[in-house]
Amino acid sequence: MEATVTVTPDQLPELLLHVAVVRPVFLWGAPGIGKSSLVRAFAESLGLECVTLLGTQLAPEDLIGVPQIIDDRSRFAPPEMIARPEPYCLFLDELNAAPAEVQKSFYSLILDRRIGAYELPAGSVVIGAGNRATDNALARPMASALVNRMVHMHLRADVDDWLKWAAHNGIHPWVVDYIVQRPDHLWSAPPKTEQPFSTPRGWHMLSDALHSYGDGVADEMLWVLSSGALTPAHASGFRAYVKTVRHAFDLEAVIKGDAGWPRDPGDRDLLYFLSEAFRARLLKELPASKEHASGGVKRFAMRAKTMLAELAEISVECAQLVISADDDGVPLLPSWFLVEVSRDLPRLAARR
Incomplete structure (x- = not known):
């Protein structure tokens, strides 16, 4: 699905607060820009447990459940991870990467909020998420019947939002300062070949590695770390930036x-x-x-x-x-x- 109107991570919580509580929402976006983290944070803000189902790891029976004989009649018993007595946030991650039969299994759960005789508790929230076909990620066409069962939002990476988040989440100062200078390096389009590319998640991973090594990390190892998490050009730029920090050369x-x-x-x-x-x-x-x-x-x-x-x-x-x-x-x-x-x-x- 092509994006016509996009939203930033800072705008998303308010939209979910007004829409996801009354209708299922599907969140589109490139890999690594924080879709899953934002959904979990939203569920936490409502005091709801976030139950994540990965579309790529499900079979239809994982949702429908298995039949049981009760009073001489068969009834499908949905799995325990779905059939909960208290309201919760059901996060259907990678939904559009699931096989067609699995996607069909979600129809009644998404629109009618029920599977068989089980109905989601009042106050529950259903949110789906997935990558676009243009992201070179695993994505399958979504049937129009499923598309029409959800409100669709397209998330984009936003530098200002990410920097505000980074300031409160222990992101390494080198990473923060570099993105301040080169905001265009926060995110890059996924390449057509199998190689790392820059995303907010990639910068977060690099930050964690830098914290683990400490500021004394050798230049050669810094090159290994940045090349393993970022687009080659961005990795080279970051390595050069660290040189300016270490040698007071700017x-x-x-x-x-x-x-x-x-x-x-x-x-x-x-x-x-x-x-x-x-x-x-x-x-x-x-x-x-x-x-x-x-x-x-x-x-x-x-x-x-x-x-x-x-x-x-x-x-x-x-x-x-x-x-x-x-x-x-x-x-x-x-x-x-x-x-x-x-x-x-x-x-x-x-x-x-």
């Missing part, structure tokens, strides 16, 4: 002129990281029109041109990275700045 020092771009071939990953951070800083600071630039911004733009000339001496590739266009060839930096760069860079390079 972009601000380069902008102020207190330090130069790293020239050591062994610090090439650091140079790429600082180049990307420089690009992000330009995108944030420079207005679309020079007329709206303050005196401070104009001075920063002048310094930026000098920095580009210095960077090009070390790596033309990194200098091009800073001013490159997007994937469609559309310039990202303001046109007035790019014009000044093309005009002034040869002169600045000759002066050097």
Whole structure:
């Protein structure tokens, strides 16, 4: 199912509070963005036990139960994990990854809140969740009859929400600070090949590993850990960021002129990281029109041109990275700045 309107993790609890208590909800989203954690937290906020059923690990009889003979009549007895006397939150995780026969077994439970003679206690909540087919995850088409039995919500990763959560959940400071600087690295689309990719869950796993090793973790081991949890480019960027922390070497020092771009071939990953951070800083600071630039911004733009000339001496590739266009060839930096760069860079390079 394609997302038309999305919600953030911060918006979801209120939506569930008003919708899930009266109608079943299905939560769509990419792997690793926190769907399961949010559902469990919502159930806890209502004082309900969260009972999780994984669609990929169920057979129809696991839901329907087995027949019993009572008073010369057969009756299906639903399993104990479902047939509970007190209200609870029934979380149907990976529902759309279940075989068609298993999905059919959920029809009456989702719409009528009953299986055979057993009915969910009043106050119970039913929430399903699953990945989209575009996520390269296990997902099967959901029959229209099942789709129409639930209210659908599409969850997206949100940097501000994640940072607020991270501040209260012991996420390693290196991870938090890196995401503050590179919010675009919190999540990446799942690759078509079998390799790690960046998600809030991946960053959480890396944080746990860093806490376990301590801040003295060797650079080589840091590379192993980050490469095992993140997209390769993000792992390289994070490794370079940790170098800046350990050596008190940051972009601000380069902008102020207190330090130069790293020239050591062994610090090439650091140079790429600082180049990307420089690009992000330009995108944030420079207005679309020079007329709206303050005196401070104009001075920063002048310094930026000098920095580009210095960077090009070390790596033309990194200098091009800073001013490159997007994937469609559309310039990202303001046109007035790019014009000044093309005009002034040869002169600045000759002066050097």
